Amino acid sequence: MGIRNQTTLSDFLLLGFCELPEQQPLLFGIFLGMSLVTMLGNLLIILAIGSDQHLHTPMYFFLANLSFIDTCFSCTIVPKVLVNIQTQHHTITHTGCLMQMYFFMALTLLDDFLLAVMAYDRYVAICLPLHYIMIMHPQSCLLLVAASWLCSHLLAFSLTLLMSQFSFCDSHSIPHFFCDVPPLLKLACSDTHIFQVTMLSEAVLSGMIPLTCVLVSYSHIIRTILRVPSAGGKHKVFSTCGSHLTVVTLFYGTLFVVYFQPSSSYSADTGMVASVIYTIVTPMLNPFIYSLRNRDMQGALWSIP
Template sequence: MNQENQTTISEFLLLGLSNQAEQQTLLFVLFLGMYLITMVGNGLIIMAISLDSNLHTPMYIFLANLSFADISSISTSVPKMLINIHTKSQSISYESCVTQMYFSIVFVVTDNLLLGVMAYDRFVAICHPLSYATIMQLRLCASLTVIPWVLSNLVALTHTLLLVQLLFCDRNAVPHFFCDLAPLLKLSCSDPMINELVLLILGLSVIIFPFVLILFSYICIIRAVLRISSTGGKWKAFSTCGSHLTVILLFYGTIVGVYFLPSSNHTDDRDKVGAVLFTVVIPMVNPFIYSLRNKDMKGALRKLISKKNFLPVMT
């Protein structure tokens, strides 16, 4: 159906994180800084992995995809927020709002699924080291890279197709800094029960399935590491998955802290906090976690930022 047959409004108003005029400049500077740090940090990781042949392994291919998802995730929300603050305009067209919602779902879900894939890769590397090259062949590696992107797009497409069936009559003020699904459902003047049910089912699925895979993988990893006799061997095995485990704790710790722990804050405030953490903070800190705790990554980044890699050799 055409949009005109579904809704009487042509745009939404993004109310942002604060309605205090004096806070807008601070928010602009803060989020611009976080956006630039995220772009540079994740961009360097992607470039380092691409240019260093020693990093052309499944673990780093998955990491490059995670960095790309992080860049894309923050780019779906923060630039529009910065534009709105700069122009003192809160408007976003209906089509742009739906598009923004679609891609925000894609990249957050992809992030989550990739964490599960990376956990499986660490499980194979530590629990079956002699068979790693045989198991993680190009075909499987490609499949594990593509599947998260395909599934995340299917999830986003499902939510989008259901959303455009809803009527939006006169309420168009979104109490958020981007078009997130949950606040949009609250604005509909038709019954969003099916949308909310699908949101619950798919939301739990994309959280539980990767989490179960991660939990199983790390239980097996811990058991395998504890069987190693030497302390040095144990430390080396744990160090290979330390960065990934840190990111997992940050990601799922955020889910528990924002959505499961009791709080006196209003639901809208909690949703905003969760959205900022998932779409801005976590994508910003991921490059630091992976680069500071990984010798190979630090070596590749040193090569990348050296003059030999950025400047042509003068002859």
């Protein structure tokens, strides 16, 4: 009752970790540490790419954008989690909740589009190497990134606008650590049919199309790799794609667990575990995934003044 008495009718309660009071200090330390590693790792990637002329290529331009998105991702979710754990005030205003949902969706969609763009870049580099400079010239790269930013924000804004029209049930208790779409739909007392149809349509546009692009690109890449006569040559070609494939698997694997299931069968516990992975763990791992197996990146990181 203590938490409930601190809220107003316009507030939501983020109760994701309230059932683990004895583990609050441990969770605070873990999330703070992971957030700092995420920020430092991704900022180092951006600094290394910006300071090394050898990394001023389309592949690393897209990687710098991905690192920037992951940094923003961490800033959108983790600070509120840390404040809630530290103060034990688990409230968030209606406006704050919608803003968090908006930026979370926009950054997730942007990640989605950018991973598809990176897959296309690897396809052109490996399957059409003679045309790479002509196809992936700077203007094309800027256009692809700008289109990704524009589409992601427009799609996120449309869903946030629809969500802002909902009325919510009296409890206002969200069994999650941030304002995500599935738990908010569970609390809605309004008719959510239009929202769910819109979300499904956007999922096809922003989920299936980029994923199809990734799968088609890598099917062509794998066929090209198989034609390489030497084992060393195959390993060299595939090594340029291994990091990206790892990130794609982590990203889509956790998203499928949460979003590609009926809202009626949504499990708060499963959703929270998957959400921790793609909102906190994956952004933290990305700098390691892209740098540990990349000698150019390692050299650039060591040469940072």
